[in-house]
Amino acid sequence: MMKKTFLLPFLAGLFALNLSFAQNPSLGPCGTTDGKSDWLIAYQSHPQGFPRDADTLYVPITIYIVGTDAGTGYFSLTSLYRAFCTLNKDYEYSAIQFYLEGDINYINNSTYYDHNFQQGGQMMQNYRVDATVNCYIVSNPADNCGYSSYNNGIALAKSCMGQNDHTWAHELGHYLSLPHTFYGWEGYDHDYSQPAPSQIDNDWVERVDGNNCDFAADGFCDTPPDYLNYRWPCDGNDFSTLKQIDPNGEEFYSDGSLFMSYSNDNCTSRFSEEQIQAMRANLWTEKLEYLYNQDAPGPVDMTNFTALTPAQEEFLPTFNNVHFEWEPVPNATIYSLEITTLQSFVVPIFRYYLSEPNFTSFDLDPTRKYYWRVSAFNNYESCPLTSEIFSFETGDVLNSTAETDLIKGISLSPNPVAAGSEVLLNFQATENLDLECTLLSPAGAVIWQKNIPAARGQQQILFQTDGIPAGLYFLQLHTSNGIVSRKLVVGR
Ligand SMILES: [Zn+2]
Incomplete structure (x- = not known):
């Protein structure tokens, strides 16, 4: 699948x-x-x-x-x-x-x-x-x-x-x-203190003097002899520390800068x-x-990055339903939004990958200062270009008042609810709806998801909380014109 x-x-x-x-x-x-x-x-x-x-x-x-x-x-x-x-x-x-x-x-x-x-x-x-x-x-x-x-x-x-x-x-x-630079040597057991044989099976062994380079080993003359068929470390100049001896008795070290050798990744570059x-x-x-x-596409251009919401250093009364939005970045088709409580961003608390320049977070805590930034890239260019850092503070208003035109008067009762008990979701639908209902943990993990057809008018939907551990959750109602979220506390 x-x-x-x-x-x-x-x-x-x-x-x-x-x-x-x-x-x-x-x-x-x-x-x-x-x-x-x-x-x-x-x-x-x-x-x-x-x-x-x-x-x-x-x-x-x-x-x-x-x-x-x-x-x-x-x-x-x-x-x-x-x-x-x-x-x-x-x-x-x-x-x-x-x-x-x-x-x-x-x-x-x-x-x-x-x-x-x-x-x-x-x-x-x-x-x-x-x-x-x-x-x-x-x-x-x-x-x-x-x-x-x-x-x-x-x-x-x-x-x-x-x-x-x-x-x-x-x-x-x-x-x-x-092929590998050491083509022909794969799986071959050799005492490297001894000169190499002229041939391994039917493959010619490449010599230091270069006179068989166009048909021996990988067949390229600008990749010098290399007999090392295991993962090996390099010196400060990206050459092997192990000396090898070609069939003529000439000594050499392998060039570990080539991606097609088996040198360690810190040696390879070309x-x-x-x-x-x-x-x-x-x-x-x-x-x-x-x-x-x-x-x-042309290059992703972050030079005129403009954040729209939250405004810089804005104080928001609520803490869920925080809406982030910025102006589209030229040539970007993928955004990563990072949100953290530490300005250093050493540890972003949340990172979301988005195809549009906006996102609503239901994951934030009350009365905290948050920092956020956006990186932009596309399917050709994924080395992130990152915006400056913005900040805002959340308030302690538990329930969002945000509603869509389609559903109004949403309430959950009882709330808090004892684990294993039923919760009644009340709302008014302004037309016949196909609602997707999602219960999320504060970290954004989906606890369960249901699709509910709701007829126009007052609606009451009963949910079980069986098997849901005590804690804070967010119930989201997805409609065709937006998402409404309500906090639900499951007690012991
Ligand atoms: Zn390989």
């Missing part, structure tokens, strides 16, 4: 947890086993016969965030947008830029969430969309940080998708035809010129259908 979600409140704790993910040491760096594609073999036999240009190429990516059967374990939107920002920075010099095509898809499937290659292959077959790079973010992609299935899709571990990780760039390199030309030629020929949309 795929479902679309966009508006999700995030608790700060979850956010901090995702940011602190380091690369998971129990996962291998990469599980890609495609070998050299026929396309790459043809390309490397005469690269000058392939198209070459300098324009930025825009490539669609379809995102699948995979959770468990119960819908838990999703990679957060905050982490996704941060990782996507890193990805496009990694490809900026290549003049290849990715964009998020369509909605973000959510898949609830424990087998795919923690999968082996066979299950992952099935997942990619089930959901594959043509002419887009299908990227699946899971917990465990066959015990690797990621792998690419050529022309099929990419699986990525959420623990290897931090802001400073480059697994995504590496796997997209594979997807766009690039593709070589020949790698870039190959990826671009791969898009221009074999993956031409991916280039169906080259109309990127």
Whole structure:
């Protein structure tokens, strides 16, 4: 099942947890086993016969965030947008830029969430969309940080998708035809104090003097020899600390700055010129259908950001139903609204992703000072540009007086209500309505949701509070022209 979600409140704790993910040491760096594609073999036999240009190429990516059967374990939107920002920075010099095509898809499937290659292959077959790079973010992609299935899709571990990780760039390199810099050495056991053999299986071992560079290893002459087939640390110049010896007895160190090596993520920062030309030629020929949309929007422009409500330092009598609104930001289609009680924003209390420049919060506490700010981005540009910080104070008026034209005179009784007892919702409908009724926790979690047809006139609806823990809740009535919220206290 795929479902679309966009508006999700995030608790700060979850956010901090995702940011602190380091690369998971129990996962291998990469599980890609495609070998050299026929396309790459043809390309490397005469690269000058392939198209070459300098324009930025825009490539669609379809995102699948995979959770468990119960819908838990999703990679957060905050982490996704941060990782996507890193990805496009990694490809900026290549003049290849990715964009998020369509909605973000959510898949609830424990087998795919923690999968082996066979299950992952099935997942990619089930959901594959043509002419887009299908990227699946899971917990465990066959015990690797990621792998690419050529022309099929990419699986990525959420623990290897931090802001400073480059697994995504590496796997997209594979997807766009690039082998590892140490191609041929995958899985080969070698005593690095000894000279390398001239060949491993049928693959030639690349030599330091460069005279076999156009067919040995990855077939690129500007990626020097590299025999390191495990995750390795680099020195201050991004070279390996382990010395290797080529078949001629020449000593060298591997260049860890290349994304297609297995060096640690803090070492990697680039593709070589020949790698870039190959990826671009791969898009221009074999993956031409991916280039169906080259109309990127202009840059997101936050320079004249204007907040409308709450006004700066405004005192609001109520604390629920706080309406936030700002002027649309040029070229932005996604906003994140952060609300916090600490001006530093070290820990935002709430973060909402929105497609419109406004939001009504039912989550705030009475008599507190709050700070808020907005970040704006779009499906091409997810490195957040953030507004200045605004503030306001809430009062202690419990119930909002806000009502829509469609429902009036709303009351809940008794309120507080003893846990397990019935609550009567009273209101007057000015026409026949389809009401969606939602009970939310103060953190914004949906406790339950019901659809209620209400005829014009006075309405009384009885609710059970069975199984609802004691605490503060908000009952929301969604109508076609707005949301009305009432506080409900469930006692012990
Ligand atoms: Zn790889």
